[in-house]
Amino acid sequence: MNQLTDQQMWDGEPTAAPVAINWHDAKPALTVDGIRQTYGRVTALDGVSFDLAAGEILALVGHSGSGKSTLLRVAAGLERPASGRVFLDGTEVCGPGRFVPPERRGVGLMFQDYALFPHMTVLQNIAFGLSRLSRAEADRIARATLDSVGLGACADDYPHALSGGEQQRVALARALAPGPNVLLMDEPFSNLDRRTRDIVRDETIAVLRRNRATAILVTHDPEEAMRLADRIVLLRSGRVVQTGTSEELYRRPASLFVARFFSEFDEVEGVVKNGAADSALGRFAANGFADGAKATICVRPNAIRVGKRGSGVDARIVSRRFLGETDLLHITVDGVPRSLHARVPAGAAIAGDDAIGIEIAPDDVMVFPESDARPRARG
Numbered sequence: 001m002n003q004l005t006d007q008q009m010w011d012g013e014p015t016a017a018p019v020a021i022n023w024h025d026a027k028p029a030l031t032v033d034g035i036r037q038t039y040g041r042v043t044a045l046d047g048v049s050f051d052l053a054a055g056e057i058l059a060l061v062g063h064s065g066s067g068k069s070t071l072l073r074v075a076a077g078l079e080r081p082a083s084g085r086v087f088l089d090g091t092e093v094c095g096p097g098r099f100v101p102p103e104r105r106g107v108g109l110m111f112q113d114y115a116l117f118p119h120m121t122v123l124q125n126i127a128f129g130l131s132r133l134s135r136a137e138a139d140r141i142a143r144a145t146l147d148s149v150g151l152g153a154c155a156d157d158y159p160h161a162l163s164g165g166e167q168q169r170v171a172l173a174r175a176l177a178p179g180p181n182v183l184l185m186d187e188p189f190s191n192l193d194r195r196t197r198d199i200v201r202d203e204t205i206a207v208l209r210r211n212r213a214t215a216i217l218v219t220h221d222p223e224e225a226m227r228l229a230d231r232i233v234l235l236r237s238g239r240v241v242q243t244g245t246s247e248e249l250y251r252r253p254a255s256l257f258v259a260r261f262f263s264e265f266d267e268v269e270g271v272v273k274n275g276a277a278d279s280a281l282g283r284f285a286a287n288g289f290a291d292g293a294k295a296t297i298c299v300r301p302n303a304i305r306v307g308k309r310g311s312g313v314d315a316r317i318v319s320r321r322f323l324g325e326t327d328l329l330h331i332t333v334d335g336v337p338r339s340l341h342a343r344v345p346a347g348a349a350i351a352g353d354d355a356i357g358i359e360i361a362p363d364d365v366m367v368f369p370e371s372d373a374r375p376r377a378r379g
Protein backbone atom coordinates (compact mmCIF):
# COMPACT_ATOMS: atom_id res chain seq x y z
CA MET A 1 0.00 0.00 0.00
CA ASN A 2 1.26 3.46 -0.79
CA GLN A 3 1.50 6.24 1.71
CA LEU A 4 -1.57 8.42 1.79
CA THR A 5 -1.48 11.64 -0.18
CA ASP A 6 -3.79 14.61 -0.09
CA GLN A 7 -5.40 13.38 -3.30
CA GLN A 8 -6.35 10.15 -1.63
CA MET A 9 -8.39 11.88 1.00
CA TRP A 10 -11.79 10.47 1.61
CA ASP A 11 -13.79 12.97 -0.40
CA GLY A 12 -16.29 10.76 -2.18
CA GLU A 13 -18.95 8.24 -1.36
CA PRO A 14 -17.51 5.27 0.49
CA THR A 15 -17.69 1.96 -1.28
CA ALA A 16 -17.23 -1.45 0.22
CA ALA A 17 -17.36 -3.30 -3.08
CA PRO A 18 -14.70 -5.98 -3.37
CA VAL A 19 -11.86 -5.22 -5.78
CA ALA A 20 -12.22 -7.32 -8.94
CA ILE A 21 -9.02 -9.33 -8.69
CA ASN A 22 -8.43 -12.98 -9.34
CA TRP A 23 -6.68 -13.66 -6.05
CA HIS A 24 -5.17 -16.88 -7.32
CA ASP A 25 -3.16 -15.00 -9.98
CA ALA A 26 -2.21 -11.92 -7.96
CA LYS A 27 1.24 -11.77 -6.40
CA PRO A 28 1.10 -12.61 -2.69
CA ALA A 29 1.73 -9.68 -0.36
CA LEU A 30 1.96 -12.12 2.55
CA THR A 31 2.57 -15.84 2.63
CA VAL A 32 2.45 -17.96 5.76
CA ASP A 33 3.83 -21.40 5.11
CA GLY A 34 3.49 -24.33 7.51
CA ILE A 35 3.40 -22.20 10.65
CA ARG A 36 3.45 -24.20 13.85
CA GLN A 37 3.42 -22.64 17.30
CA THR A 38 3.36 -24.29 20.70
CA TYR A 39 3.14 -23.02 24.26
CA GLY A 40 4.29 -25.84 26.52
CA ARG A 41 1.92 -28.69 25.74
CA VAL A 42 -0.57 -26.49 23.86
CA THR A 43 -0.33 -26.54 20.08
CA ALA A 44 -1.77 -23.17 19.07
CA LEU A 45 -0.96 -23.45 15.35
CA ASP A 46 -0.43 -26.72 13.56
CA GLY A 47 0.89 -26.19 10.04
CA VAL A 48 -1.06 -23.11 8.90
CA SER A 49 -0.48 -21.99 5.30
CA PHE A 50 -2.16 -19.40 3.10
CA ASP A 51 -1.41 -16.50 0.77
CA LEU A 52 -2.74 -12.98 0.91
CA ALA A 53 -2.77 -11.13 -2.42
CA ALA A 54 -1.90 -7.44 -2.70
CA GLY A 55 -5.08 -5.43 -2.20
CA GLU A 56 -6.96 -8.35 -0.68
CA ILE A 57 -8.90 -8.25 2.58
CA LEU A 58 -8.81 -11.64 4.22
CA ALA A 59 -10.78 -12.62 7.31
CA LEU A 60 -9.23 -15.09 9.71
CA VAL A 61 -12.09 -16.69 11.60
CA GLY A 62 -12.56 -19.42 14.15
CA HIS A 63 -13.90 -20.09 17.61
CA SER A 64 -12.12 -18.81 20.70
CA GLY A 65 -8.73 -20.50 21.11
CA SER A 66 -8.46 -21.62 17.47
CA GLY A 67 -5.18 -19.71 16.99
CA LYS A 68 -6.25 -16.52 15.20
CA SER A 69 -4.39 -14.02 17.39
CA THR A 70 -1.33 -16.25 17.54
CA LEU A 71 -1.15 -16.29 13.76
CA LEU A 72 -1.45 -12.50 13.62
CA ARG A 73 1.37 -12.11 16.15
CA VAL A 74 3.57 -14.47 14.15
CA ALA A 75 2.86 -12.58 10.91
CA ALA A 76 3.66 -9.27 12.62
CA GLY A 77 6.88 -10.62 14.11
CA LEU A 78 5.69 -10.14 17.69
CA GLU A 79 6.57 -13.76 18.29
CA ARG A 80 8.67 -16.36 16.63
CA PRO A 81 6.94 -19.61 15.60
CA ALA A 82 8.26 -23.06 16.48
CA SER A 83 8.56 -23.73 12.74
CA GLY A 84 7.36 -22.49 9.37
CA ARG A 85 8.06 -19.43 7.25
CA VAL A 86 6.56 -16.00 6.65
CA PHE A 87 7.13 -14.04 3.43
CA LEU A 88 6.24 -10.39 2.87
CA ASP A 89 6.17 -9.31 -0.77
CA GLY A 90 8.19 -12.41 -1.61
CA THR A 91 10.93 -11.71 0.96
CA GLU A 92 11.39 -14.19 3.78
CA VAL A 93 10.96 -12.39 7.10
CA CYS A 94 10.74 -15.48 9.28
CA GLY A 95 12.14 -18.97 8.76
CA PRO A 96 14.95 -21.22 9.85
CA GLY A 97 17.81 -18.93 10.81
CA ARG A 98 15.96 -15.79 9.78
CA PHE A 99 13.84 -13.37 11.81
CA VAL A 100 13.10 -9.78 10.79
CA PRO A 101 11.83 -7.75 13.80
CA PRO A 102 8.34 -6.21 13.66
CA GLU A 103 9.52 -2.63 13.13
CA ARG A 104 11.32 -3.66 9.93
CA ARG A 105 8.47 -5.65 8.40
CA GLY A 106 6.34 -2.76 7.16
CA VAL A 107 3.29 -4.27 8.84
CA GLY A 108 0.56 -2.20 10.51
CA LEU A 109 -1.20 -3.45 13.62
CA MET A 110 -4.56 -2.60 15.03
CA PHE A 111 -5.84 -4.18 18.21
CA GLN A 112 -9.23 -4.55 19.81
CA ASP A 113 -8.46 -1.99 22.55
CA TYR A 114 -7.02 0.52 19.98
CA ALA A 115 -4.05 1.20 22.33
CA LEU A 116 -4.13 4.96 21.74
CA PHE A 117 -1.73 7.06 23.84
CA PRO A 118 -3.97 8.96 26.27
CA HIS A 119 -1.51 11.83 26.86
CA MET A 120 -1.18 12.62 23.15
CA THR A 121 -3.63 14.43 20.91
CA VAL A 122 -5.28 12.56 18.07
CA LEU A 123 -2.83 14.09 15.58
CA GLN A 124 0.18 13.23 17.74
CA ASN A 125 -1.08 9.66 18.06
CA ILE A 126 -1.19 9.33 14.29
CA ALA A 127 2.17 11.07 13.72
CA PHE A 128 3.83 8.80 16.30
CA GLY A 129 4.64 6.11 13.73
CA LEU A 130 6.04 8.66 11.28
CA SER A 131 9.08 9.68 13.33
CA ARG A 132 11.44 8.92 10.47
CA LEU A 133 9.92 11.78 8.46
CA SER A 134 10.47 15.50 9.01
CA ARG A 135 8.04 17.03 11.46
CA ALA A 136 6.27 18.98 8.70
CA GLU A 137 5.93 15.91 6.47
CA ALA A 138 4.74 13.72 9.38
CA ASP A 139 2.19 16.39 10.27
CA ARG A 140 0.96 16.65 6.68
CA ILE A 141 0.52 12.88 6.31
CA ALA A 142 -1.08 12.54 9.74
CA ARG A 143 -3.64 15.24 8.85
CA ALA A 144 -4.36 13.71 5.45
CA THR A 145 -4.88 10.30 7.03
CA LEU A 146 -7.11 11.75 9.70
CA ASP A 147 -9.17 13.44 7.00
CA SER A 148 -9.35 10.14 5.15
CA VAL A 149 -11.21 8.59 8.07
CA GLY A 150 -13.48 11.61 8.37
CA LEU A 151 -12.03 12.99 11.61
CA GLY A 152 -10.07 16.02 10.41
CA ALA A 153 -11.88 18.23 12.93
CA CYS A 154 -10.65 16.16 15.89
CA ALA A 155 -6.89 16.61 15.34
CA ASP A 156 -6.33 18.50 18.61
CA ASP A 157 -8.66 16.43 20.78
CA TYR A 158 -7.42 13.86 23.26
CA PRO A 159 -8.60 10.24 22.81
CA HIS A 160 -10.79 10.25 25.96
CA ALA A 161 -12.93 13.00 24.42
CA LEU A 162 -13.87 10.76 21.48
CA SER A 163 -16.59 8.13 21.17
CA GLY A 164 -15.67 4.45 20.80
CA GLY A 165 -16.29 4.60 17.05
CA GLU A 166 -14.12 7.70 16.68
CA GLN A 167 -11.32 6.12 18.70
CA GLN A 168 -11.51 3.12 16.40
CA ARG A 169 -11.10 5.36 13.37
CA VAL A 170 -8.12 7.13 14.97
CA ALA A 171 -6.54 3.72 15.56
CA LEU A 172 -7.21 2.85 11.92
CA ALA A 173 -5.63 6.14 10.77
CA ARG A 174 -2.61 5.53 12.99
CA ALA A 175 -2.14 2.05 11.52
CA LEU A 176 -2.55 3.32 7.94
CA ALA A 177 -0.43 6.49 8.13
CA PRO A 178 3.00 4.86 7.69
CA GLY A 179 1.69 3.11 4.54
CA PRO A 180 2.12 -0.50 5.74
CA ASN A 181 2.40 -3.29 3.18
CA VAL A 182 -0.07 -5.32 5.18
CA LEU A 183 -2.48 -4.22 7.89
CA LEU A 184 -3.22 -6.79 10.61
CA MET A 185 -6.41 -6.14 12.60
CA ASP A 186 -7.34 -8.17 15.67
CA GLU A 187 -11.08 -7.98 16.45
CA PRO A 188 -11.08 -4.24 15.64
CA PHE A 189 -14.85 -3.80 16.03
CA SER A 190 -15.59 -5.91 19.08
CA ASN A 191 -15.54 -3.00 21.55
CA LEU A 192 -18.32 -1.13 19.74
CA ASP A 193 -22.04 -1.40 20.37
CA ARG A 194 -23.99 -3.06 17.61
CA ARG A 195 -25.27 0.05 15.86
CA THR A 196 -21.93 1.84 15.89
CA ARG A 197 -20.21 -1.36 14.82
CA ASP A 198 -22.21 -1.65 11.62
CA ILE A 199 -21.42 1.93 10.62
CA VAL A 200 -17.74 1.79 11.60
CA ARG A 201 -17.27 -1.56 9.84
CA ASP A 202 -18.57 -0.17 6.58
CA GLU A 203 -16.48 2.98 6.91
CA THR A 204 -13.36 1.00 7.72
CA ILE A 205 -13.76 -1.21 4.69
CA ALA A 206 -14.37 1.85 2.51
CA VAL A 207 -11.13 3.42 3.77
CA LEU A 208 -9.19 0.19 3.20
CA ARG A 209 -10.55 -0.13 -0.34
CA ARG A 210 -9.79 3.45 -1.22
CA ASN A 211 -6.23 2.94 -0.05
CA ARG A 212 -6.00 -0.43 -1.82
CA ALA A 213 -4.89 -1.78 1.53
CA THR A 214 -3.93 -5.39 2.02
CA ALA A 215 -5.36 -6.56 5.31
CA ILE A 216 -6.06 -9.48 7.58
CA LEU A 217 -9.06 -9.09 9.83
CA VAL A 218 -9.33 -11.44 12.78
CA THR A 219 -12.86 -12.06 13.94
CA HIS A 220 -14.91 -14.78 15.58
CA ASP A 221 -18.05 -13.41 13.91
CA PRO A 222 -18.93 -15.26 10.67
CA GLU A 223 -21.30 -12.52 9.54
CA GLU A 224 -18.59 -9.89 9.90
CA ALA A 225 -16.18 -12.04 7.90
CA MET A 226 -18.73 -12.66 5.15
CA ARG A 227 -19.67 -9.02 4.97
CA LEU A 228 -16.19 -7.52 4.89
CA ALA A 229 -13.69 -9.93 3.41
CA ASP A 230 -12.76 -10.98 -0.12
CA ARG A 231 -11.71 -14.35 1.20
CA ILE A 232 -12.03 -16.20 4.47
CA VAL A 233 -9.69 -18.63 6.21
CA LEU A 234 -11.42 -20.74 8.87
CA LEU A 235 -9.23 -22.11 11.65
CA ARG A 236 -10.07 -24.96 13.95
CA SER A 237 -7.71 -26.04 16.72
CA GLY A 238 -4.77 -24.38 15.00
CA ARG A 239 -5.45 -25.81 11.54
CA VAL A 240 -7.01 -24.36 8.41
CA VAL A 241 -10.23 -26.25 7.75
CA GLN A 242 -11.32 -24.31 4.67
CA THR A 243 -10.33 -21.25 2.65
CA GLY A 244 -12.62 -19.56 0.17
CA THR A 245 -15.02 -16.76 -0.61
CA SER A 246 -18.01 -16.28 1.65
CA GLU A 247 -20.22 -17.85 -1.01
CA GLU A 248 -17.99 -20.93 -1.30
CA LEU A 249 -17.96 -21.43 2.45
CA TYR A 250 -21.70 -20.93 2.72
CA ARG A 251 -22.76 -22.98 -0.31
CA ARG A 252 -20.03 -25.61 -0.43
CA PRO A 253 -18.74 -26.11 3.10
CA ALA A 254 -16.10 -28.84 3.27
CA SER A 255 -17.52 -30.28 6.50
CA LEU A 256 -20.35 -30.04 8.98
CA PHE A 257 -18.06 -27.93 11.18
CA VAL A 258 -17.69 -25.33 8.40
CA ALA A 259 -21.40 -25.45 7.58
CA ARG A 260 -22.31 -24.86 11.23
CA PHE A 261 -19.89 -21.95 11.49
CA PHE A 262 -21.41 -20.06 8.57
CA SER A 263 -25.10 -20.84 8.60
CA GLU A 264 -28.17 -21.75 10.61
CA PHE A 265 -30.02 -24.97 9.91
CA ASP A 266 -31.73 -27.92 11.52
CA GLU A 267 -29.99 -31.29 11.61
CA VAL A 268 -31.85 -34.51 10.90
CA GLU A 269 -30.42 -38.03 10.98
CA GLY A 270 -30.44 -40.28 7.95
CA VAL A 271 -29.10 -43.64 6.78
CA VAL A 272 -27.53 -44.01 3.35
CA LYS A 273 -28.82 -46.44 0.78
CA ASN A 274 -27.89 -46.43 -2.92
CA GLY A 275 -26.28 -42.96 -2.84
CA ALA A 276 -29.05 -41.19 -0.92
CA ALA A 277 -29.75 -40.61 2.77
CA ASP A 278 -33.17 -41.81 3.92
CA SER A 279 -34.79 -39.76 6.68
CA ALA A 280 -38.14 -38.77 8.14
CA LEU A 281 -38.06 -35.83 5.70
CA GLY A 282 -37.39 -37.97 2.61
CA ARG A 283 -34.35 -38.98 0.58
CA PHE A 284 -31.40 -36.64 -0.10
CA ALA A 285 -28.41 -37.20 -2.38
CA ALA A 286 -25.39 -38.54 -0.49
CA ASN A 287 -22.94 -39.34 -3.26
CA GLY A 288 -19.81 -41.17 -2.21
CA PHE A 289 -21.30 -42.43 1.06
CA ALA A 290 -21.19 -46.18 1.81
CA ASP A 291 -24.46 -48.08 2.10
CA GLY A 292 -25.56 -48.23 5.75
CA ALA A 293 -23.53 -45.13 6.74
CA LYS A 294 -25.22 -42.65 9.07
CA ALA A 295 -25.59 -39.13 7.70
CA THR A 296 -26.44 -35.71 9.08
CA ILE A 297 -28.92 -33.90 6.84
CA CYS A 298 -28.78 -30.11 7.25
CA VAL A 299 -31.99 -28.30 6.31
CA ARG A 300 -31.84 -24.52 5.96
CA PRO A 301 -34.96 -22.64 7.12
CA ASN A 302 -35.79 -21.52 3.58
CA ALA A 303 -35.59 -25.12 2.27
CA ILE A 304 -38.99 -25.94 3.74
CA ARG A 305 -42.02 -25.36 1.49
CA VAL A 306 -45.35 -25.40 3.23
CA GLY A 307 -48.47 -26.91 1.61
CA LYS A 308 -51.74 -28.64 2.35
CA ARG A 309 -51.87 -31.83 4.44
CA GLY A 310 -51.49 -34.70 1.98
CA SER A 311 -48.74 -33.03 -0.07
CA GLY A 312 -45.17 -34.07 0.85
CA VAL A 313 -44.40 -35.08 4.44
CA ASP A 314 -47.07 -34.71 7.14
CA ALA A 315 -46.11 -31.96 9.58
CA ARG A 316 -47.66 -29.71 12.22
CA ILE A 317 -47.06 -26.02 12.89
CA VAL A 318 -46.47 -25.49 16.61
CA SER A 319 -45.68 -21.76 16.51
CA ARG A 320 -45.59 -18.81 14.13
CA ARG A 321 -43.60 -15.63 14.40
CA PHE A 322 -44.15 -12.64 12.16
CA LEU A 323 -40.82 -11.27 10.84
CA GLY A 324 -42.09 -8.76 8.30
CA GLU A 325 -41.50 -10.15 4.79
CA THR A 326 -41.39 -13.68 6.15
CA ASP A 327 -42.90 -15.80 8.89
CA LEU A 328 -40.76 -18.06 11.05
CA LEU A 329 -42.56 -21.33 11.73
CA HIS A 330 -41.70 -24.05 14.21
CA ILE A 331 -42.80 -27.34 12.70
CA THR A 332 -42.87 -30.86 14.08
CA VAL A 333 -42.58 -34.00 11.99
CA ASP A 334 -43.02 -37.57 13.28
CA GLY A 335 -39.60 -39.23 13.58
CA VAL A 336 -37.70 -35.91 13.96
CA PRO A 337 -36.94 -35.34 17.67
CA ARG A 338 -36.67 -31.52 17.54
CA SER A 339 -38.94 -29.02 15.87
CA LEU A 340 -37.77 -27.62 12.52
CA HIS A 341 -37.45 -23.93 11.65
CA ALA A 342 -39.09 -22.85 8.40
CA ARG A 343 -38.86 -19.36 6.94
CA VAL A 344 -41.77 -18.90 4.56
CA PRO A 345 -43.29 -15.90 2.76
CA ALA A 346 -45.53 -13.97 5.18
CA GLY A 347 -48.99 -15.52 5.22
CA ALA A 348 -47.93 -18.68 3.31
CA ALA A 349 -49.17 -20.81 6.19
CA ILE A 350 -52.79 -19.89 6.93
CA ALA A 351 -53.40 -19.21 10.63
CA GLY A 352 -55.33 -21.98 12.35
CA ASP A 353 -54.44 -24.57 9.72
CA ASP A 354 -51.73 -26.33 11.72
CA ALA A 355 -51.88 -29.73 10.06
CA ILE A 356 -49.81 -29.23 6.92
CA GLY A 357 -47.59 -31.01 4.41
CA ILE A 358 -44.02 -29.91 3.75
CA GLU A 359 -41.61 -30.36 0.87
CA ILE A 360 -37.88 -29.80 1.14
CA ALA A 361 -35.99 -27.98 -1.65
CA PRO A 362 -32.85 -30.09 -2.22
CA ASP A 363 -30.69 -27.07 -3.14
CA ASP A 364 -30.92 -25.81 0.43
CA VAL A 365 -30.01 -29.13 1.99
CA MET A 366 -26.49 -30.38 2.76
CA VAL A 367 -25.57 -33.92 3.74
CA PHE A 368 -22.46 -34.81 5.77
CA PRO A 369 -21.13 -38.04 7.26
CA GLU A 370 -22.27 -38.49 10.83
CA SER A 371 -18.67 -39.01 12.01
CA ASP A 372 -18.22 -35.30 11.31
CA ALA A 373 -21.08 -34.40 13.61
CA ARG A 374 -19.23 -33.50 16.78
CA PRO A 375 -21.03 -30.96 18.93
CA ARG A 376 -20.36 -27.26 18.35
CA ALA A 377 -17.14 -26.95 20.29
CA ARG A 378 -14.37 -24.64 21.36
CA GLY A 379 -11.59 -24.21 18.81
Ligand code: ATP
Pocket: 039, 042, 043, 044, 062, 063, 064, 065, 066, 067, 068, 069, 070, 071, 220
Ligand atom coordinates in the same frame (compact mmCIF):
# COMPACT_ATOMS: atom_id res chain seq x y z
P1 ATP B 1 -9.73 -15.70 20.91
O1 ATP B 1 -10.76 -15.56 19.83
O2 ATP B 1 -10.31 -16.15 22.21
O3 ATP B 1 -8.84 -14.50 21.03
P2 ATP B 1 -7.79 -17.08 19.28
O4 ATP B 1 -8.42 -17.87 18.19
O5 ATP B 1 -7.19 -15.77 18.93
O6 ATP B 1 -8.79 -16.95 20.50
P3 ATP B 1 -5.23 -17.66 20.40
O7 ATP B 1 -5.28 -16.52 21.36
O8 ATP B 1 -4.32 -17.55 19.24
O9 ATP B 1 -6.68 -18.04 19.90
O10 ATP B 1 -4.83 -18.96 21.25
C1 ATP B 1 -4.67 -20.24 20.67
C2 ATP B 1 -4.27 -21.23 21.77
O11 ATP B 1 -2.98 -20.91 22.27
C3 ATP B 1 -5.21 -21.20 22.97
O12 ATP B 1 -5.30 -22.50 23.49
C4 ATP B 1 -4.48 -20.29 23.94
O13 ATP B 1 -4.83 -20.60 25.27
C5 ATP B 1 -3.02 -20.62 23.66
N1 ATP B 1 -2.13 -19.47 23.88
C6 ATP B 1 -2.10 -18.34 23.14
N2 ATP B 1 -1.13 -17.52 23.60
C7 ATP B 1 -0.53 -18.15 24.62
C8 ATP B 1 0.57 -17.83 25.49
N3 ATP B 1 1.24 -16.69 25.38
N4 ATP B 1 0.90 -18.74 26.44
C9 ATP B 1 0.25 -19.92 26.54
N5 ATP B 1 -0.78 -20.29 25.76
C10 ATP B 1 -1.17 -19.42 24.80
